[in-house]
Amino acid sequence: MRLSPARGLVLVKPVETQETFEGSSIVLLPETRNRLTLGQFEVVAVGKGAVCKDYFDCPRSDHTTDRSDVIHLPPVVAGEWVLMHFRDVMPAALDEERTYLARQEHISAVVESS
Ligand SMILES: [Zn+2]
Secondary structure: OOOOOOOOEEEEEEOOOOOOOOOOOOOOOHHHHHHHOOOEEEEEEEOOOOEOOOHHHOOOOOEEEEOOEEEEOOOOOOOOEEEOOHHHEEEOOOOOOOOEEEEHHHOOEEEOOO
16 A cells, blocks of 8 residues: 655655664664664655645745645655654554654755765
8 A cells, every 4th residue: 555645744664774884884773773764864755845834924935836736845756865853653553564644844964865
């Protein structure tokens, strides 16, 4: 089953590291691997942008229109990695994967590859 996030939401899954660092034979404990990637998520799917509730007083500059609504552009696309606090995600229980739903506005940062 594949969930499709509602408007203003993203579907994410926690980033998981490999058991060893590249070129190393030291096996990392699961707790260590979790600590290394705490708060890092991979975007699985992105809902349409959230409706802007007060366009004239809104401090954001990422507006566009969808039919008659003024909306905020979704800040990410599927496959990108983001930083979010665990308190801002809710388990997507219908999914057999360990995925979570979160509001697009709760994304703290997008991880960019250098
Ligand atoms: Zn706005």
